Amino acid sequence: MSRVHDMGGRYGDGRVKPDPEDGPVFERDWHARALAVTLAAGALGQWSLDTSRHARERLSPKDYTRFSYYEKWMAGLANLLVANGVVSRDELAGGPPEPSPLSARRLPADRVAGVLASGGPSLREGPEPRFQPGARVRTRKPAGNAQVPGGHTRLPGYAAGAVGTVILRHGCHVLPDANAHGFGEQPEPLYTVVFDAADLWSQPERAGDEVTCDLWESYLEPAS
The missing domain is CATH 1.10.472.20 (Nitrile hydratase, beta subunit)
Incomplete structure (x- = not known):
């Protein structure tokens, strides 16, 4: 089950207000x-x-x-x-x-x-990537942490079970799902995956819009 912070793609929260280019760094x-x-x-x-x-x-x-x-x-x-x-x-x-x-x-x-x-570099040595750019993949569903019920994950709920295309590989990075809970870094290959907005939401803002997510390999499986 998701927590209240997983708000992406919801109706009713209004538009995101952009920061003014010449405004202060901090509002207060x-x-x-x-x-x-x-x-x-x-x-x-x-x-x-x-x-x-x-x-x-x-x-x-x-x-x-x-x-x-x-x-x-x-x-x-x-x-x-x-x-x-x-x-x-x-x-x-x-x-x-x-x-x-x-x-x-x-x-x-x-x-x-x-x-x-x-900064806080998270790039580590790790296994070879399973997926190549251009591969069609499906995200895990449900989107929760596979190791800790209710635990931390970087897979947003709105992308659970969706099919997208790998467009970038970023090497192996610390797995947040493990590291947030003291299980060690458990580095995995990290990818940028692009989705058609219409595959995530029934009423996208515009036809042809895309959404990209940076996703760890354990979040993904080959799309059938």
Whole structure:
């Protein structure tokens, strides 16, 4: 079963508003601080990017739908900090800070630019790809995590069971479905697959529109 965050292709949520080209990077000052705190906490090395994404997905449906984008970030981060013993609930509530063995791993200001520039590469050595560009493939259905019920996955629900065409191969990358849950990186070949929008939605915006998804090999099988 999917979680409330899997919203792609739904009716009724309105148009996506593009960011103004000459507008501020952050709409509010605290948004920048939310990003900074998230980066600083991630540098402690207690969880992966995939784990942090799943923490946001696991927010209660009521909170997920009413929180803004960066409120989701902060709520997910707070849950991760407590669950991993980085801080206590009392500290989060404003209590006195407790000594931490992780203090030596703090991210000082003079290292931030370098950390951001290096990104989070996920390319790894792994098995040879099963599919070639031009291959017709079908996505897994249902779209959920095959290892953990209700777990993290990068296969969107709207693409479950759909037939598309491989157009690019990207080498082997960390499998989010495993890495988000502490099962190791389990790298797999990663592909870009293109779908006809009419095969995903009964009423696409325009005839001939296409949707591309970056999908791991375990999400795919040959289309019959």
